Amino acid sequence: MKLAFLSGKGGVGKTLVSTNFARLIPEAIYLDCDVEEPNGAIFLKPQIEQVLEVKVLNPEPLPELCLGCRRCVEFCKFNALAYVGQIMLFAELCHACGGCWKLCPAEALRAKERVIGQLELGRTGELATRTGLMNPGEATGVPIIKQLLHDLPSEKTVVIDCPPGSGCSVLESLKKADFAVLVAEPTAFGLHDLEMVCELVRFYNLPAGVVINKHTEDLAEVEAFCARQQLPILGKIPYQASTAALYGAGKLLVDEDVAAKELFAKIVTTVMEVATDETARHLKR
Amino acid sequence: MKVAISATGSSLDALMDQRFGRAAYFLMVETESLEFEAIENSGAAAGGAGIQAAQKVIDAGAQVVLTGNVGPNAMQVLQAAGIKIYTSEPLEVRQLVEVYQQGGLKEITTPVAAHSGMKSGNA
Secondary structure (H helix, E strand, O other), X not given: OEEEEEOEOOOOOHHHHHHHHHHOOOOOEEEEOOOOOOOHHHHHOOEEEEEEEEEEEEEEEOHHHOOOOOXXXXXXXXXXEEEOOOEEEOHXXXXXXXXXXXXXXXXXXXXXXXXXXXXXXXXXXXXXXEEEEEOOOOOOOHHHHHHHHOOOOOOOOEEEEOOOEOOHHHHHHHOOOOEEEEEEOOOHHHHHHHHHHHHHHHHOOOOEEEEEEEEOOOOOHHHHHHHHHOOOEEEEEEOOHXXXXXXXXXXXXXXXXXXXXXXXXXXXXXXXXXXXXXXXXXXXX | OEEEEEEOXXXXXXXXXXXXXXXXXXXXXXXXXXXXXXXEOOOXXXXXXXXXXXXXXXXXXXXXXXXXXXXXXXXXXXXXXXOEEEEOOOOEHHHHHHHHHOOOOEEOOOOOOOOHHHOOOOO
């Protein structure tokens, strides 16, 4: 089962929920797809066993072959190429689509590898961890997320900690998921972004449920939304200072607090049950 | 002499736009005759706006750019084309051309930080 944890809004608790969740599942794999600022490793503290470079193919201009037709410049939607007597490349804008060198009638552009980030493969006890890290200034983390999701063993539980938002890198993080855990907080902004990611998973026909973080009884809009949308509520994590203190100290709640461990064990059971039921129902459709 | 001016509108009465890459228009003005052509730059690219804008004014035959600020990528493209860049306060285009011809503008050769033009509208 591959579970994607996403929220739209940042700071809602994707990493809090996904790290504590993964910690309680024997032989799970935790993937940190928030490649612009991955922070799961702060809590899981894995032993890093392997570091892999992530490379993309960028064009390399060969000025002596260039005819100056500028087909490549006109083709590039990201303005990574300009023509001023010869081709100029702005590599950090390149999304590595490969269109420019395929279009070039003179083979004056050739593909050249460029490193845009890395993967750190590690272990926290029996939990395997994979963290994607994008180099600062790069245009997109999508190739790093692709490589993170590549070659996942089908029999294991995979916990995918998604980036915030609902853009390209989130879509990429969802591609292999069987079920989405939408982490929400009961604020107006939290609800707004929950609506966005709800729309997103519906669009991709991905079954989903909600974990409410920072839960208080007096803010019920998120629960009302879940009821309207028939989104199962998979757990509620109370809004309390001790949680923030442990998180702020870089600790896993389930390692430090017996009540939190019980709470997360329940969330794990509920998520696995609901995800199994929902994905089965989904397959039948 | 053909100068490219980043502008907030499409006439000689428009104010200069302090942002180069994300200016609404480029006015390509012949300094002698004040004949001009307005090139639209609204809907400027999501990314690489400065590069695209620099390419536009080069292709339109600019020899000089009059603007407020230029980012690092646009500056690199303009410099590769040997275009001189002069900076000014946001004057009306007609007046700006006059001040330029009197030698009253300062040439710039260093860019402002990337994405400066995304922080605010016309200052």
